[in-house]
Amino acid sequence: MENSLGLEIIEVVEQAAIASARLMGKGDKNEADRVAVEAMRERMNKIYMRGRIVIGEGERDDAPMLYIGEEVGICSQPNAAELCSIDELLEIDIAVDPCEGTNLCAYGQPGSMAVLAISEKGGLFAAPDFYMKKLAAPPAAKGKVDINKSATENLKILSQCLDRAIEELVVVVMKRERHNDLIAEIRAAGARVALISDGDVGAAINCGFAGTGIHALMGIGAAPEGVISAAALRCMDAHFQGQLIYDPAVVKTGLIGESKEANIDRLKSMGINDPDKVYTAEELACGQNVLFAGTGITSGNIMDGVRFFKGGARTHTLVISSQSKTARFVDTIHMNGKGGTIALK
Ligand SMILES: O=C(COP(=O)(O)O)[C@@H](O)[C@H](O)[C@H](O)[C@H](O)COP(=O)(O)O
Numbered sequence: 001m002e003n004s005l006g007l008e009i010i011e012v013v014e015q016a017a018i019a020s021a022r023l024m025g026k027g028d029k030n031e032a033d034r035v036a037v038e039a040m041r042e043r044m045n046k047i048y049m050r051g052r053i054v055i056g057e058g059e060r061d062d063a064p065m066l067y068i069g070e071e072v073g074i075c076s077q078p079n080a081a082e083l084c085s086i087d088e089l090l091e092i093d094i095a096v097d098p099c100e101g102t103n104l105c106a107y108g109q110p111g112s113m114a115v116l117a118i119s120e121k122g123g124l125f126a127a128p129d130f131y132m133k134k135l136a137a138p139p140a141a142k143g144k145v146d147i148n149k150s151a152t153e154n155l156k157i158l159s160q161c162l163d164r165a166i167e168e169l170v171v172v173v174m175k176r177e178r179h180n181d182l183i184a185e186i187r188a189a190g191a192r193v194a195l196i197s198d199g200d201v202g203a204a205i206n207c208g209f210a211g212t213g214i215h216a217l218m219g220i221g222a223a224p225e226g227v228i229s230a231a232a233l234r235c236m237d238a239h240f241q242g243q244l245i246y247d248p249a250v251v252k253t254g255l256i257g258e259s260k261e262a263n264i265d266r267l268k269s270m271g272i273n274d275p276d277k278v279y280t281a282e283e284l285a286c287g288q289n290v291l292f293a294g295t296g297i298t299s300g301n302i303m304d305g306v307r308f309f310k311g312g313a314r315t316h317t318l319v320i321s322s323q324s325k326t327a328r329f330v331d332t333i334h335m336n337g338k339g340g341t342i343a344l345k
C-alpha cells in the first residue's frame with residue numbers, strides 16, 4: 001500500500017493544503033474548507049485505487065463534499081475491472097480532514113494542516129461525528145498512562161516515563177469551557193498547559209515526537225479527528241486512547257444531538273453497543289497497514305506551511321507508515337510551468 005499509494009497520497013494532501021493556503025488569513029473558514037475538499041477529491045479521483053471515505057464531512061449524499069461512504073479513485077468506477085489491476089482493486093478505507101483547523105487557516109494562525117489516513121478495508125474506526133475524550137502521550141508512556149486515571153496520576157506516570165519533573169511537562173488542552181477543571185488540575189499538579197483554540201490532531205502528533213516541547217494532549221475534541229490522530233500515533237508506537245462523548249451536558253458547546261439517550265440509540269444503530277468503551281490507537285486504526293499523511297497549511301511545530309513564490313509553491317508534508325515504520329518529511333516544490341525562479345530558502 002505504501003509503495004503503490006504513498007506518493008499519490010502525498011499529492012492529495014499537498015493539493016488540499018495549497019488550495020486552502022491561498023485563502024489563509026482571508027477570514028472565510030468555510031471557503032478555506034471547501035477548496036481543500038475539492039482539491040482533495042479531484043486528486044484522489046486520479047488515483048488507481050478503490051477508496052471509500054469512512055471519515056469525512058458527514059452523510060450528505062448530494063453535497064459537493066467528501067462525504068462518508070463516498071467512493072473515490074479510478075478503480076471505484078463501474079468499469080474498474082477493465083482499467084485496474086487486481087492490487088488496485090483492493091478496497092481502501094480513507095479518513096480525511098482536508099482542512100484541519102479551518103479557523104487557524106482563516107485567521108492566519110499556526111497549525112492548520114490537510115490530513116488523511118488510509119488503511120485496508122475495515123482498518124479505520126468509522127467514528128460518528130461525536131466528541132471524543134482523548135489522551136495522547138509519547139511512546140515511552142504507551143500503555144502506562146490511562147484515560148481512566150486522573151490528570152494528576154497521569155502526570156506522575158508521564159514524569160517517571162520521560163524522566164523529567166512534572167514541572168517540566170507541557171500538556172496541550174483545547175481552550176474550552178468544558179476543560180476549566182482539567183486545566184486547573186494540571187496546573188495544580190505542577191505541569192504547564194499550552195492552550196490551543198483549534199487543531200488537536202497536530203497537538204496529538206506532537207506527542208509522538210521528542211523535541212516538540214509537548215508531552216501530552218488531554219481533553220475533549222472531535223471523534224473523527226481522534227481517529228486520524230490515532231492512525232498517526234499508532235504508526236509511531238505512541239500512546240492514544242479515545243472515548244466517545246455522547247452527553248451534550250459534558251461538552252457544553254457544540255451540537256451533538258438532542259439528548260444523551262438519543263445519542264446512545266444512534267450509537268447502537270451504528271453497532272456501538274458499549275458507548276463508554278475506551279479505544280486504543282490500535283483499535284481506532286486496527287488495519288494491518290496504516291498510512292498517515294499531513295501537509296502544513298500554516299506553519300506549525302512539525303511542518304512548515306505552504307509558501308508561494310512566483311513560479312509555484314513549496315509544501316512540507318509528514319508521512320508516517322506502520323508498514324515501513326518510517327516518519328518521512330517531504331519537502332516539495334510545485335512548479336506552475338510559467339517559469340520563475342525556484343526559491344530554495
Ligand atoms: O479544532 C478543530 C476543528 O477542526 P476543523 O473543523 O476541521 O477545522 C479540531 O481539531 C477539534 O478536534 C474539534 O473539531 C473540536 O474540538 C470540536 O469543536 P468545538 O466544539 O469547537 O470544540
Ligand SMILES: [Mn+2]
Nearest residue numbers: 097100101225
Ligand atoms: Mn478538523
Ligand SMILES: [Mn+2]
Nearest residue numbers: 097099100101
Ligand atoms: Mn476540517
